[in-house]
Amino acid sequence: xxxxxxIQAITDAMRVxxxxxxxxxxxxxxxxxxxxxxxxxxGLQKQFGEDRVFDTxxxxxxxxxxxxxxxxxxxxPIAEIQFFGFVFEVFDSVAAQAARMRxxxxxxxxxxxxxxxxFGGGVKTPELHADSxxxxxxxxxxxxxxxxxxxxxxxxxxxxxxxxxxxxIFLEHMKLxxxxxxxxxxxxxxxxxxxxxxxxxxxxVTIITYGAMVHTSLKAAEEIEKAxxxxxxxxDLRTISPLDIDTIxxxxxxxxxxxxxxxxxxxxxxxxxxxxxxxxxAILSLEAPVLRVTSPDxxxxxxxxxxxxxxxPARVIDALNKVLDx
Amino acid sequence: xxxxQIQTLSILAPDGSVVNEEAMPKLSDEQLRELMRxxxxxxxxxxxxxxxxxxxxxxxxxPVAGQEASMIGSQSALVKEDFILPSYRDIPQIVWxxxxxxxxxxxxxxxxxxxxxxxGVNVLMPQIIIGAQIIQCAGVAMGFKKRNxxxxxxxxxGDGGTSQGDFYEGLNYAxxxxxxxxxxxxxxxxxxxxxxxxxxxxxTLADKAVAAGIVGVQVDGMDIxxxxxxxxxxxxxxxxxxxPTLIEALTYRFGxxxxxxxxxxxxxxxxxxxxxxxxxxxxxxxxxxEKKGLWxxxxxxxxxxxxxxxxxxxxxxxxxxxxxxxxxLIDTMFETTPAHLEEQKxxxxxxxxx
Numbered sequence: 001x002x003x004x005x006x007i008q009a010i011t012d013a014m015r016v017x018x019x020x021x022x023x024x025x026x027x028x029x030x031x032x033x034x035x036x037x038x039x040x041x042x043g044l045q046k047q048f049g050e051d052r053v054f055d056t057x058x059x060x061x062x063x064x065x066x067x068x069x070x071x072x073x074x075x076x077p078i079a080e081i082q083f084f085g086f087v088f089e090v091f092d093s094v095a096a097q098a099a100r101m102r103x104x105x106x107x108x109x110x111x112x113x114x115x116x117x118x119f120g121g122g123v124k125t126p127e128l129h130a131d132s133x134x135x136x137x138x139x140x141x142x143x144x145x146x147x148x149x150x151x152x153x154x155x156x157x158x159x160x161x162x163x164x165x166x167x168x169i170f171l172e173h174m175k176l177x178x179x180x181x182x183x184x185x186x187x188x189x190x191x192x193x194x195x196x197x198x199x200x201x202x203x204x205v206t207i208i209t210y211g212a213m214v215h216t217s218l219k220a221a222e223e224i225e226k227a228x229x230x231x232x233x234x235x236d237l238r239t240i241s242p243l244d245i246d247t248i249x250x251x252x253x254x255x256x257x258x259x260x261x262x263x264x265x266x267x268x269x270x271x272x273x274x275x276x277x278x279x280x281x282a283i284l285s286l287e288a289p290v291l292r293v294t295s296p297d298x299x300x301x302x303x304x305x306x307x308x309x310x311x312x313p314a315r316v317i318d319a320l321n322k323v324l325d326x
Numbered sequence: 327x328x329x330x331q332i333q334t335l336s337i338l339a340p341d342g343s344v345v346n347e348e349a350m351p352k353l354s355d356e357q358l359r360e361l362m363r364x365x366x367x368x369x370x371x372x373x374x375x376x377x378x379x380x381x382x383x384x385x386x387x388x389p390v391a392g393q394e395a396s397m398i399g400s401q402s403a404l405v406k407e408d409f410i411l412p413s414y415r416d417i418p419q420i421v422w423x424x425x426x427x428x429x430x431x432x433x434x435x436x437x438x439x440x441x442x443x444x445x446g447v448n449v450l451m452p453q454i455i456i457g458a459q460i461i462q463c464a465g466v467a468m469g470f471k472k473r474n475x476x477x478x479x480x481x482x483x484g485d486g487g488t489s490q491g492d493f494y495e496g497l498n499y500a501x502x503x504x505x506x507x508x509x510x511x512x513x514x515x516x517x518x519x520x521x522x523x524x525x526x527x528x529x530t531l532a533d534k535a536v537a538a539g540i541v542g543v544q545v546d547g548m549d550i551x552x553x554x555x556x557x558x559x560x561x562x563x564x565x566x567x568x569x570p571t572l573i574e575a576l577t578y579r580f581g582x583x584x585x586x587x588x589x590x591x592x593x594x595x596x597x598x599x600x601x602x603x604x605x606x607x608x609x610x611x612x613x614x615x616e617k618k619g620l621w622x623x624x625x626x627x628x629x630x631x632x633x634x635x636x637x638x639x640x641x642x643x644x645x646x647x648x649x650x651x652x653x654x655l656i657d658t659m660f661e662t663t664p665a666h667l668e669e670q671k672x673x674x675x676x677x678x679x680x
Contacts, residue, residue, distance in 0.1 A: 062495035069465015103658050106442035165661040242664035
């Protein structure tokens with residue numbers, strides 16, 4: 001075991017896969033010699049050579065097309081989109097091409113591509129760097145969407161993503177890159193995609209969340225337990241598409257109350273889908289409506305007002321109080 | 327400046343005489359006859375497809391008459407291991423590269439089996455998103471280069487498609503990585519109703535290669551020998567590691583844009599259409615072959631009958647293909663079907679069981 005930040009765990013996962021499978025290729029803008037704008041690919045070109053880890057021209061759509069074409073030739077591309085706000089440039093390759101390849105060809109071709117991309121607020125980035133656009137991907141049949149919240153999960157999930165024979169969007173929250181270290185096993189291990197993790201057990205109310213909001217939710221859970229003794233269960237979804245519906249429903253059936261916490265705007269993200277699933281499957285267990293803690297439905301904020309705009313523990317506690325007192 | 331330098335590669339005049347002996351590709355009599363067979367076959371199949379579409383026995387169909395030389399001349403210059411990324415009109419190329427005709431018909435009708443390309447046939451399904459095939463072509467070509475294979479990836483787009491961002495990105499990526507890619511622009515002067523003059527001020531589309539720093543050539547797209555020659559040379563460059571080529575083929579579609587209600591008389595003059603019909607690639611090549619004693623009316627009629635029979639057989643095979651079911655569609659979404667889709671599949675299976 002080693003102590004690693006999330007970004008080190010991500011690098012380590014790619015190293016494991018580049019070593020294990022000669023078909024794994026890693027490319028994007030400045031991922032080679034430079035080691036990536038966040039050092040996520042640091043040292044990988046040196047270790048594996050320019051044939052495996054290489055820079056591309058500055059064109060996201062081209063990166064996507066390159067990935068789809070290489071996948072047709074039996075490669076297993078890890079394509080980096082420098083910031084997920086730039087996904088609009090490559091949306092066709094992701095959502096209309098890679099996502100549909102297996103289906104369009106009746107299984108003849110597939111797109112075993114991992115699209116890695118940083119996102120997430122709280123670090124005062126310029127425009128269109130931090131936007132939470134995972135909801136767009138959730139509504140795209142044919143892709144899986146993974147959002148880790150800690151170093152251990154990041155490595156195990158990224159290894160699974162790279163090995164998956166269908167396209168996976170792997171979203172890395174910038175605020176979590178270096179904010180803390182965690183135990184990460186050396187070498188090879190994987191965490192199955194589509195499996196949530198109960199990161200805190202509780203019996204009074206469930207928080208369903210992902211990404212940086214896992215940590216916001218854990219803080220809120222501690223505080224509300226101190227304040228009023230409420231025992232909060234926190235579910236880290238880890239994969240938002242496909243959702244681990246069984247884990248969500250089992251928890252709601254136990255606690256009878258739930259909220260969904262996401263960094264994305266209210267009408268974006270996954271909250272509405274989670275609530276609809278609970279509604280369809282566990283309405284008779286509910287003692288209160290399922291509430292959402294989200295950002296407001298504006299464009300992602302100017303850097304100076306981020307902290308007010310993004311959900312914080314106080315807003316989560318508010319919602320918890322509402323469902324507990326309903 | 328560059329526009330002055332572009333010379334249109336041309337080998338046959340409309341009367342079938344040779345205007346450029348030097349550029350004549352080295353083809354045996356049998357190969358020359360085979361080019362003609364493919365063109366006649368394709369013309370008949372196009373005529374049949376239009377009438378089958380009108381009868382409701384085919385769905386989406388983009389006519390190809392007029393473009394046989396650019397389509398077949400280019401495909402014929404490839405080897406089986408080369409990879410074709412077609413656009414929605416480029417069905418002849420993928421059929422001549424190995425996709426069974428009945429599957430092309432199933433694609434037209436909207437049946438998944440139409441896209442189940444047989445193993446060993448190196449083509450992709452027709453691309454509907456104009457430009458996407460260009461950037462994917464760079465990726466396929468990079469795959470060949472990385473695997474040290476002496477193969478090329480070829481892709482096709484129309485004149486309108488050259489305005490897309492992905493068109494430029496694909497050329498530029500292929501140039502930057504020196505990839506064995508061939509980009510064929512079939513310039514038939516119209517993108518639905520929009521004439522080429524409204525796409526760009528550029529005097530030729532071949533000139534667009536300059537922006538990517540790659541070789542650009544313009545060819546008479548109604549001249550199958552010129553197209554064959556240009557693509558052979560481009561393939562040779564690709565196989566030798568000399569990078570990609572952009573080929574602009576000047577051509578014309580005699581029919582509408584698609585069979586979905588497009589009426590070319592709204593935007594093209596009869597004079598223009600007639601002028602181009604006189605450049606018909608079949609007529610010109612037939613004259614060339616007849617002069618050499620390589621083609622007779624009997625040959626032509628034999629191919630026409632062969633094509634009619636093949637189309638009839640293909641339609642029959644398409645008719646006999648089992649209907650799709652929603653559970654089967656669900657099974658082709660992912661390698662391993664996730665729980666929510668298994669659940670939806672079970673719902674449909676339960677309904678079908680009734």
